[in-house]
Amino acid sequence: MRSGPLQNSLDDELNRHQFVMHHPQTKRKCTGIRAWLVISTLGQSHLEEVDKHSIMRRTGLPARDLRVLDPQLSYPSSILGREKAIVINLEHIKAIVTASEVLVLNSTDPSVAPFVHDLQHRVSNSNDTSQQATESSDTEMEVMERPFSITLTTNTEIRNSNPRNTVDVPAVKILPFEFKALEVCLESACKCLESETSTLELEAYPALDELTSKISTLNLERVRQIKSRLVAMSGRVQKVRDELEHLLDDDNDMAEMYLTDKLVRKPLEQISELNRAFDEDGERDEDGKTEDSYEDLSYIKPNVEELEMLLEAYFAQIDGTLQKLSTVCNLTPSNHVQF
Structure with a gap:
């Protein structure tokens, strides 16, 4: 049989199909399937292999929000409040929180397992x-x-x-x-950053003392390497701090994260809509009440005090970590110092 372009194309397609069938991990990547650990409100968990579109339907999230959680992409730390879910990308934690469950990526990773x-x-x-x-x-x-x-x-x-x-x-x-789930995410991320900062401090201060007592190329190089790690660490901590500060500065963003409250308010808003429609048909209260009294119900926003207190606690913690790093960085000589 002669081999033409069409035959070659069919052979290539068949080979790709056989490769994918014999390599399940490749198949998952091709179809966007990932393993998610699902944790319920009771603390029970199970593993699900779900594709991207199923996650989007399940959580109401757009594709761009899911990209934030892609382990192969480098996105800065972020906490995104959406209509039905909260997207959390903090250091090693990549999770989606809804009012009834938490979906965690990379649950078997050693750094994620304690979380x-x-x-x-x-x-x-x-x-x-x-x-x-x-x-x-x-x-x-x-x-x-x-x-x-x-x-x-x-x-x-x-x-x-x-x-x-x-x-x-x-x-x-x-x-x-x-918010219980969000708190654990924040605590785990802050604890991780604090631990790494403490480790760097234990290395930095003896190295600085050694450099002070004996100035040498070897000691200076050691301090330079530590400072490079301190600068990189400061960048990671700064991103988490900035994200918390951004949320604390915007009541609307915090209000969006009250998922349970929104579920409770939804039936009330539907009733309000019906009442307004009824009034628009000419049925008014004898006291002259208008639809404004019903509109107030629809625009009630949750009191963000609880979330604000939670975020402020971890903001103070992460800010303290950043101050520690800043102090050590200021004590180390600049990288352009030479002998």
Whole structure:
């Protein structure tokens, strides 16, 4: 049989098909399938191999947001609040958080595994705490010690059997699921950066002391290498700090991240729409109420105080890490110093 261009093309296509069939990883890349660890609100997890379009339908995210999480692409640290999900790209953590689940990429990576374990543990514990807060009438409750607790406390007045006596105790307010997950992401990223910074400090100060006591080409080169790592580390920390500062400066961005609240408000907004339509048909209240009273309901935005407190806690932590790096960098000589 003669071999022509058409035959060669068919042979090439067949060879590519056979290669892909015998290499599942290549098949996943060709079809955009990735392994996602799915963690539910109960802390239960399972692995799913899902393609990009299924993730987009599931989370309501556009393709450009998913590219932020692509491990093969280098995107700066970012936290994006969307209609139905929060996209989190912080250091080793690449995740999508919804009101009912967290989807994590690279869950088997050694640097990601501790984060996954902590997330499952925290979510499970918070569910137990929530149940205890509902069923128990005790006035004392243990609050876990964290940079920012999974609970927020406000003073409330609880009366005992004697109505004349009152006791001010902290009332436990459980954060919504998406903020519990966000907190674990922030804590893991900040802890990682803080740990690496501490390691660099332990190397930098002895090296500087050695250079001060004995100026030599060898000691100077050692300090230069450490400074290069300090500068690179400062850039990573700065990106996380800038992202938190950006969110704290924009109430609308923070409000967009209240996924659970938006789910609760959606039926109310639908009712408001029906009421406005009813009024537009001429059915008005005798007191002269207009659709403005219903419009107010549609434009109610969640109080961002809880999220603001959470972000400010980690902003302070990451800013402290950046200050440490800045201090060490200022002590090291510039790279253009020569003997």
